[in-house]
Amino acid sequence: MTVTLTSVPDIGSDPAASLRRFPFPFRTDTYRYSTNVEPAGKQLETAAGGWGDLIVDIDAHYLPEIAQRAEILRRDPTRQAGAAHMRAAEWDALLYVLGQLARDYPHTMRLERSGRTVSWSNTLQGLSVDFTYGDDSSLPGGPLGFLGTQMQEDVALLDQREGALWLDSGVVTFAADWSMGFDVGMRFLEIHGPVPRVHQEGIIARAQQFMMRLQPGEAYRRTNWTMGLDGRLDTSTETYPEWGQDRTNVIHDPALPDRVHLRVEVQHIIRLPHSGAIMFLIRSYLEPLSALASVPAWRETLAHVLQELPQDMADYKGISKYRMQAAAWLASGQ
Numbered sequence: 001m002t003v004t005l006t007s008v009p010d011i012g013s014d015p016a017a018s019l020r021r022f023p024f025p026f027r028t029d030t031y032r033y034s035t036n037v038e039p040a041g042k043q044l045e046t047a048a049g050g051w052g053d054l055i056v057d058i059d060a061h062y063l064p065e066i067a068q069r070a071e072i073l074r075r076d077p078t079r080q081a082g083a084a085h086m087r088a089a090e091w092d093a094l095l096y097v098l099g100q101l102a103r104d105y106p107h108t109m110r111l112e113r114s115g116r117t118v119s120w121s122n123t124l125q126g127l128s129v130d131f132t133y134g135d136d137s138s139l140p141g142g143p144l145g146f147l148g149t150q151m152q153e154d155v156a157l158l159d160q161r162e163g164a165l166w167l168d169s170g171v172v173t174f175a176a177d178w179s180m181g182f183d184v185g186m187r188f189l190e191i192h193g194p195v196p197r198v199h200q201e202g203i204i205a206r207a208q209q210f211m212m213r214l215q216p217g218e219a220y221r222r223t224n225w226t227m228g229l230d231g232r233l234d235t236s237t238e239t240y241p242e243w244g245q246d247r248t249n250v251i252h253d254p255a256l257p258d259r260v261h262l263r264v265e266v267q268h269i270i271r272l273p274h275s276g277a278i279m280f281l282i283r284s285y286l287e288p289l290s291a292l293a294s295v296p297a298w299r300e301t302l303a304h305v306l307q308e309l310p311q312d313m314a315d316y317k318g319i320s321k322y323r324m325q326a327a328a329w330l331a332s333g334q
């Protein structure tokens with residue numbers, strides 16, 4: 001293994017750019033669960049700009065989020081898990097993602113491969129590394145650990161066997177109110193056990209059928225959303241004592257429009273080309289209500305969605321305590 005660290009270019013930060021690229025998830029002014037999948041890599045226009053042309057997306061939060069992931073894993077290694085039978089899938093996932101990055105960010109990322117020897121350079125991190133495909137000891141953190149250091153996305157790998165999908169590997173440091181350590185080893189249907197409505201409506205069974213039929217290399221995506229507070233990405237079950245109380249104390253806080261964020265996950269579902277595992281990438285974007293409200297169409301739509309959302313869905317998302325205040329602020333047009 002050869003790892004070289006050099007100086008890093010400044011990728012800056014531009015709040016207006018993050019709003020332009022924000023994946024606003026609502027196409028109508030009410031929201032219900034559905035098997036909302038569409039082909040990956042297609043640019044979608046929004047009222048503020050557009051998003052979606054890339055599968056692995058780098059933005060101005062790249063370095064801070066990678067650093068945050070490392071710190072979370074240092075404090076709580078259970079956010080990363082991998083069964084022995086998933087090693088081939090982990091290597092497959094790593095090369096797939098590095099290949100995407102090198103293709104889409106040719107000025108900063110480079111991947112070269114000759115047989116089992118791989119050279120990777122990432123100038124955003126000032127990193128240059130040579131490793132041997134399939135040899136865990138040739139790469140810092142092994143394939144899965146290293147993967148988590150190169151992209152902002154959380155990753156889950158699902159094995160297909162016995163007519164089902166099993167969550168058997170992954171690095172998830174930015175879970176929205178669930179726990180990787182708890183869910184690892186479970187079936188796809190079991191993982192979705194706590195979600196209201198989706199089982200009666202057959203959504204989860206259909207989603208599983210859809211994923212099990214994907215061909216090698218096929219890539220789809222969907223969005224999911226919730227609300228969060230204070231720009232916090234790590235709302236994993238494990239850290240609930242740190243953030244749970246904020247859901248109550250924000251209700252009467254005049255800073256509510258800056259504290260309450262719309263949290264959107266862009267989720268990619270990819271059948272990896274060599275191992276046949278399903279890779280699930282979860283990228284979390286956060287914008288405060290105060291910023292979203294600068295786009296009139298978003299202000300109106302979000303106000304209506306929040307106000308109309310059925311109670312069981314609001315309870316499940318953990319937003320019941322403050323969603324009406326948030327909707328009222330948006331609707332007031334202040």
Ligand code: HEM
Pocket residue numbers: 033034035036037156158167177178179183191192194195198203204207208222224225226280316317
């Ligand atoms: C087409 C595919 C999928 C569909 C339609 C789907 C649907 C959903 C829905 C509707 C929710 C509730 C979200 C909310 O209200 O905030 C949910 C939660 C969740 N999904 Fe999926 N999902 C899909 C794929 C996956 C995959 C591949 C994983 C693999 C790890 C996954 C893991 C989860 C987890 C961990 C939760 C939170 C469950 C909890 O509360 O403990 N989903 N999903």
